[in-house]
Amino acid sequence: MNLVATLLIARGGSGESENWQCFDVPFEPGESVLDGLRRIRTSTDPTLAFRFSCINANACKECMIVVDGATVYACTARLEAREMRLEPLRNKRLIRDLAVEIAPPDERITFIDGTEGKRS
Numbered sequence: 388m389n390l391v392a393t394l395l396i397a398r399g400g401s402g403e404s405e406n407w408q409c410f411d412v413p414f415e416p417g418e419s420v421l422d423g424l425r426r427i428r429t430s431t432d433p434t435l436a437f438r439f440s441c442i443n444a445n446a447c448k449e450c451m452i453v454v455d456g457a458t459v460y461a462c463t464a465r466l467e468a469r470e471m472r473l474e475p476l477r478n479k480r481l482i483r484d485l486a487v488e489i490a491p492p493d494e495r496i497t498f499i500d501g502t503e504g505k506r507s
């Protein structure tokens with residue numbers, strides 16, 4: 388049996404009106420929400436923005452998002468065969484889609500155009 392998760396994802400950037408977009412994602416039991424997001428980005432929409440670094444090791448803590456109203460790590464939250472509503476963290480500055488500013492203020496730089504970035 389082919390399982391499908393329907394991911395309803397908040398899209399848009401800072402200062403833009405929020406737009407909800409729906410993606411059907413095939414998956415195997417045990418796969419994570421992060422696996423589903425990565426599948427969307429590689430096969431359907433390469434513009435989908437979200438953060439991750441360690442890929443399912445739950446070490447980097449960059450993949451935190453809101454799923455069905457609860458704050459979770461996308462790499463430990465499991466995909467389920469139902470509609471799942473994904474939003475960015477609401478207490479952080481939105482960059483785009485599910486990606487928010489996570490660098491501590493003293494580790495950010497301000498570029499000449501007034502935008503902020505992270506020291507590398």
Ligand code: FES
Pocket residue numbers: 421439440441442443444445446447448449450451460461462463
């Ligand atoms: S991807 Fe690193 S903690 Fe989730």
